[in-house]
Amino acid sequence: MKLFAVFACLLVGCLAGKPHPCSSPPLMSGALTVSSQNEKVWAYAQYLYDALGQRLRLKEIGTYENKTFTYDVLLLYREATMYEIVKHNRTCKKKPLKGDFYPLGIPKTASLLGQAVVGSSSGPGEGLLVNTWTGDQPDKGGKFMITYTEFGCIPVSAAFHTEQFGWMVLSYFNNVVGISDPGELNPPDFCPDTEMENSKEEPADFLSLFFKKH
């Protein structure tokens, strides 16, 4: 019974107080889906995230304009470099990477929309306390709405408004704090040391990795 009280207390946020913008753990891995309101884009991705080293690995499978694609990319923001990796035939392209590294978490300029329990606070393991925030990204031309867990500052979902696709919704799941294979955040040995030439189009931000033509 005492255990249940602790559960229930955690669920309803007895330790929580007023939500504040938070930073996610610096090392995380998990999965996410991306979908767009106009149904042009749908993707499932496994991600590895290293905010300390400003590194991101995404292994995607999805559809863009009704064509399926797979895409395996390593983004090294500190070195302004990205690697497009095709593991099964050991090919790799090194390309310049533009754009800043945005750490997971709530920007200080975001406004709290509200706190809610996903599921139920009536029993242990039945609910999750989350906070939803909104804000503007003037540089990216749109509004956003993001939901993170109260405990742990783990991303749950994010929605961004874009001109090209309408709302784009990211849903995170199976997140784990830490990275089980740190080697995945280094370029494989078959990747070139020097950049390939033919890179007219460059990823401007995280989202564009899901709808560039591959």
Added chain:
Amino acid sequence: MKLFAVFACLLVGCLAGKPHPCSSPPLMSGALTVSSQNEKVWAYAQYLYDALGQRLRLKEIGTYENKTFTYDVLLLYREATMYEIVKHNRTCKKKPLKGDFYPLGIPKTASLLGQAVVGSSSGPGEGLLVNTWTGDQPDKGGKFMITYTEFGCIPVSAAFHTEQFGWMVLSYFNNVVGISDPGELNPPDFCPDTEMENSKEEPADFLSLFFKKH
């Protein structure tokens, strides 16, 4: 530490096994948002749900085709009756109700898409184990995708495809097992005992309550 082990165990589903279709608790209350892909409909509703008595109370506020509305309705499926209630000026319309009562839960014909942790399984209170199911509703002309908690069979989200609106997404939150004020599931004393005449359009199902012109 022992407590943590129990938490983590619950989170990652040590007691779970293969997910099976489930029935939600017969008495529930909570809130939900409804939004449509074409942005015609957006609504927030508080709900009271009684599967034993086949009764449902919805207090909505939302927009339909850019016009805001409020709507307070009590649905008594056993009596095939609905009441449209305006509390502040004590008016009430009694109308016939068509359609079956669909209890919350997973239909036996649904297919499991997968199990996932929303948030993280790395710490107590940071994650929620959910199951996602898909299926067809031939009588309603569309596919659906529903997500429920593994523990408690609490609704998390539901998406239905409709011809009129594209995908309609329901997100449930702040669910509580039980009903704090059962009186809210009875018609108020200012409701008429006999039906009003002018009811050409009748709600065919639950979803239509969110996009009828009020």
